[in-house]
Amino acid sequence: MEKSSKQAPKDKSYNVVFSYTEQTGGYCGVRTWSSFKSKEDFNNWYAPEIRAKKMILKEDVTDEEAIEICLQTPLSRWLAAAKEEATRPDGTINEHILEMGEQRAIFAEELAMEHRVRRSQN
Secondary structure, X not given: OOOOOOOOOOOOOEEEEEEEOHHHHHHOOOEEEEXXXXXXXXXXXXXXXXXXXXXXXXXXXXXXXXXXXXXXXXXXXXXXHHHHHHEOOOOOEOHHHHHHXXXXXXXXXXXXHHHHHHHHHO
16 A cells, blocks of 8 residues: 655744834834644634734745745844843943843844845846
8 A cells, every 4th residue: 555645734823023113112123923723713813902013914824935024024123122122221231231231232233134135046
């Protein structure tokens, strides 16, 4: 008896890409994404307090599309997030935390550039 080469379809997640809003301070404009079991699960999760901080950019996308959209976060937004994280309640800057955030921003930008190069070669 011959085995079928087809496999059962993988469960598809309901992916949603967000951009942080002005209410998140320095994180405004940073893009992120989350996966849900279904649109219904997403709708139940996306409560008013979350809507105030996360604006939907695109719904029901593949993992690859979500990554592509998130990689379009401008470097200036990553740097603003780094400054936000490094700012103490008294307004002074923790230089060590700022440096780590800046390194993360540089890494994100380098990753985005590598991704653009790979896409242009295909």
